[in-house]
Amino acid sequence: MLTSFLVLLLFGVLTGVTTVLFGFGGGFLTVPVVYGFLSATAPPGVDAMHTAVATSTAVMLVNAVVAAFAQWRQGRLHRPYVWPLAGYILLGAVAGACAATWIGGTALRVLFAGYLLVTIADSLLRKGFLSVRRDAAPEPLGRGTTTFGGLGIGAVAACLGVGGSVMTVPLLRRRGLPMANATAMANPLSVPVAVAGTLVYALAPGVPDAAGHLGYVDLTACAALLTGSLPTIALARRVSGRVPDRLYSSAYLALLILVLAAMTVTGA
Structure with missing residues (x-):
């Protein structure tokens, strides 16, 4: 038991680093880590994938709030890129978290891996992510992007137990924001996903009792x-x-590739 706690603690340290540097809030690391851990140690009846997703949202809630507050104090958060996008993300997150409780664990794992694969390919093949023009001012978010993009980000992120940074960071990058600012704003944008997801997973009906x-x-x-x-x-x-x-x-893309590889190995 002590060894397992120490292993998770060490991954928690890595989660803290990626929360600040990449805006992950923990999801992309905690989902495969907790899934692999539970697959090996959980008693019969525990749904490893759903538990991993739910645990990820709870960890992400705390991490994202703490990181967002720290980055707000450093002046890296800009209101037009956070609100009202965060409100639409919250609405989408409620729907996505509810949907996830009805999806089988294997299907959820496949969706998680597919989500990562599409994001990696998009960031590599489309211009505007690996580098941005320094001589151009950042562009504002349009109304359609804020509304429909926010709903989609919230639904996918809550369903898969991730903060949505893999969608919000590329979105903000393509609006011309430096990587430091784009990843900083991924944390407050992860908070509504984490709130909705944690409440839905914690209060989900019909979950077998487990210590x-x-x-x-x-x-x-x-x-x-x-x-x-x-x-x-x-x-x-x-x-x-x-x-x-x-x-x-x-480094952001390299970490996504590493997480995808880890998820593939643990699901093999």
Whole structure:
């Protein structure tokens, strides 16, 4: 038990780093990690994939709020790119989290991997993500992008237990924002996804009772991951603005590829 807690704590440290640097909030790391952990250790009757997604949203809620507050104090958040987009993300997240409770664990895992694959391909093949023009001012979000984009981001992110940064960061990059600002704003945009997802998964009807669980949420895994992530967020925020933009965007894609590979191995 102690060994398992320490393993999750170490991944929590990595989650804290990626929350600040990439706006992940934890989802893209905690879903495959908790899924792999539960697949090996959970007793019969525990739905490993749904529990991983639910636990991810709970961890993401705390991480995203803490990171967003820190980045607000550093002046990296800009209201026109956060609101009203966050409101539409919240509406989509409620629908997405409810839908996820009806989707089988295997289908959810395939959707998660497919989501990553499409995002990686899009960022590599379409211009505007790996680099942005420095001589042009960032463009505002249009009404259609804010409304329908927000609903779609919220639905997909809550369904898969991720913060939506894999959609919001490329979206903001293609509007001309530096990587440091795009990833910073991914954290407050993850909060509505995490709120909706955590409530739906924690209160989902018909979930078998299990020790240390609140609905689908694994409270022990949450505690271990947050013990590692929260102190790390306080340290990582000091270096997030110092990474060269091209290196920053390349590292973001490299991490997505690594997570996709890990999810493929754990699901094999």
